[in-house]
Amino acid sequence: MQRRQPRPWDPYGKVYVLRLGHRPQRDKRITTHVALVARAFGANGFILEGVCDESVEKSLKRTLECWGGEMEYMCGVNGKRYVEKWRREGGEVIHLTMYGLPVDDVIDEIRTSTRPKLIVVGAGKVERYYYDNADYNVAIGNQPHSEVAALAILLDRLYRGRELYSIFYGAKTRIVPSKRGKTVTGGVEC
Numbered sequence: 001m002q003r004r005q006p007r008p009w010d011p012y013g014k015v016y017v018l019r020l021g022h023r024p025q026r027d028k029r030i031t032t033h034v035a036l037v038a039r040a041f042g043a044n045g046f047i048l049e050g051v052c053d054e055s056v057e058k059s060l061k062r063t064l065e066c067w068g069g070e071m072e073y074m075c076g077v078n079g080k081r082y083v084e085k086w087r088r089e090g091g092e093v094i095h096l097t098m099y100g101l102p103v104d105d106v107i108d109e110i111r112t113s114t115r116p117k118l119i120v121v122g123a124g125k126v127e128r129y130y131y132d133n134a135d136y137n138v139a140i141g142n143q144p145h146s147e148v149a150a151l152a153i154l155l156d157r158l159y160r161g162r163e164l165y166s167i168f169y170g171a172k173t174r175i176v177p178s179k180r181g182k183t184v185t186g187g188v189e190c
Ligand code: SAM
Pocket: 095, 096, 097, 098, 099, 120, 121, 122, 123, 124, 125, 126, 138, 139, 140, 141, 142, 143, 144, 145, 146, 147, 148, 150
């Protein structure tokens, strides 16, 4: 039986990312990056709204198989119903948007609440519903940039950087940090 991934820095149980508005023709790479950042920075669920995209799923699964860790993946999900269910079950919703409140003003409150967290990121225009139904609309600065950067900064502030040192269970290979070159254990090329 596989042991659960230890997450001593995470009192929330579930920290999931809901990716809205993925356009398979143009967003494959950036949505994959959202999923990989979610995993690497401590989220344990990635939900793709509206559509499924095999290439996103494959990249995430390949990464999990090789580099370890656990992450729930769902696609083709109705985003509004997912948000409603999340809140009904006691979770809170954090929508990342440049129009929101500065991250520094709200991160302590978000961190202190131990409710499961659903972090919502957009691709194109985000529907009003998400602004109205989020517990927090959070801005990582009030300039437009990227969902990848916004997510990374939010998670890193939430966990105060401790997520960067987590050990991913089930990894076939691990990096041994080195000053120069590439040192790995496990003998598997990923
Ligand atoms: N034009 C879209 C809109 O009006 O909502 C924004 C598109 S932006 C490229 C994609 C996503 O990146 C946004 O939905 C948001 O989640 C995130 N994002 C971009 N800049 C941000 C910022 N300064 N703070 C927080 N999130 C941001």
